[in-house]
Amino acid sequence: MNAGRIGADAIAAKGRWGAHKWLILRRSSQLAILALFLAGPWFGLWIVKGNLNFSYTLGLLPLTDPYVLLQSVLAGHRPERNALIGVAIVAAFYLLVGGRVFCAWVCPVNPVTDLAAWLRNRLGIKGGAHISRHARFWILSMTLVLALATGSIAWELVNPVSMLHRGLFFGLGLAWTVVLAVFLLDLFVMNRAWCGHLCPVGAFYSLLGRRSPLRVAATRRSACNDCNDCFAVCPEPLVIKAPLKDGDKGVGPTIVSAQCTNCGRCIDVCAKDVFTFGIHFARPVSNQAGATQAASK
């Protein structure tokens, strides 16, 4: 365990850029997506219309959020063509790159909760409530059951993710209070409470990309010096443990848990360059079990 701040060793070993490469790329991706959506309402440059639930790019490319469309279908609606084409494209994309890539690279709530986690760490706030990381799947199930039972897309009434994203382009209103609540929840009540424990959107996308080939792997795990920076910086630290530490038990080095967001922060903060992005086609069986075992401990 190093005494310094998270990533200090990595900065010393790889320089500022080397220790923040994936973080900067990720923030660029988030900003670029926001900028594309904002260009219309702010500058009248209509490259993209809509929001994350459905967007239409250059009058050609429809993109539909599979989660909201699934709720609509469960509510008893038969969508038109554009929504269906859009959902096929989006689903295919996340099947390839990993479902929770949405969380780390696209979702507008991620910078908010990342800021809360960073601040929590800097201020040394510890402890708080404990909720299982499986809660999100229960909430996900609840939203789907509600759509079916009420014939209404219930979750969209309160969803902070779409509320923030939509609000930025169509008028925020009091949606900022909901976003602030998520921020304070993550900061004071519980570490990584929203994205790591509760959010059903992330839970849905994790299921979508369960078998995706694009994975982070601890390819040079023998070089690990147990500094624990990767665990400290990871929004889903349980996913790292088995691939990094259980090599002697026959666990492969690839992080195969569906909860990995492919954010690449572990790659950044590792001074020993243990982690890399790679392609992995094997079925997530043994390591999945490892991850859930770790989760139940």
Added chain:
Amino acid sequence: MTTARRQFIFDAARMACGVGLLGLGLGLYVKQAQALPSVVFRPPGAGAEKDFLGACIRCGLCVRDCPPQILALAKPEQPIATGTPYFIARSGPCEMCENIPCVKACPTGALDHKLTDITKARMGLAVLVDHETCLNFLGLRCDVCYRVCPLIDKAITLEPRHNERTGRHTIFEPVVHSDACTGCGKCEAGCVLQIAAIKVYPTALAKGELGSHYRIGWEEKRKAGGSLVAPEIEHQYNMPEGLKYEHGKGLAPSGPPPAPGVGVDALRVPNPGRNAAPLGGVPQNIPGGGLADRLSIEAPR
């Protein structure tokens, strides 16, 4: 093992109860959100509110493609389902674009793509609610709601009636016809009053409905192409014995000649037995609207 299983069951129960409680709250909120305020309207092609909330994915494409920019997406603090599109008739009515771009933009069909003729849209129904302040009802010729109506003379007509106050003018009463009104709200937006006398309401609030067992006689007759009561009975005036009155023909004796002293002579009806004058000539002998009227006036005494 048993303790582990017990723990698992307890954990699952705790989670189910917690999330169930959340779900209950959200479910009740859904019920609330399904009640749309009566001043708020959905874009053309939206179905019933309950169906719309299951079909609309809150993307805002209709808002973007609305040429007059009257649509907005609901904010969380508004009493409208968060993120759904709406317009307010009084401040920004639907302009009824012929090509309906909002419907075309809708990716899910929450705005029904089968709606291709904007005059077939049913966003609500205008009602002239306040007969006490409407300028036309006061006898003035405001007519603004009628003039701005995109379906003038179909959705709103002016029906003349006598102005009892002045005794010599006409009141032109604006009347909305539900078979043509799209609920666009142009009339409500155009109403010159401080608060509009004509307002658009959700159709369910504005429109009455006959009981399903009701049949309107004359319509059933028209549909059937003839009377459904067989045989059709001709109206007969109830006359003293020996007399018959037919509308347009007049009074005539009928049946056997009446016995003397019945009063027929007193009514100066010639006795056909004695006089072979044509029957049609009889009523002309009776002044003041004919015998039937006089008899009916005298009858109650």
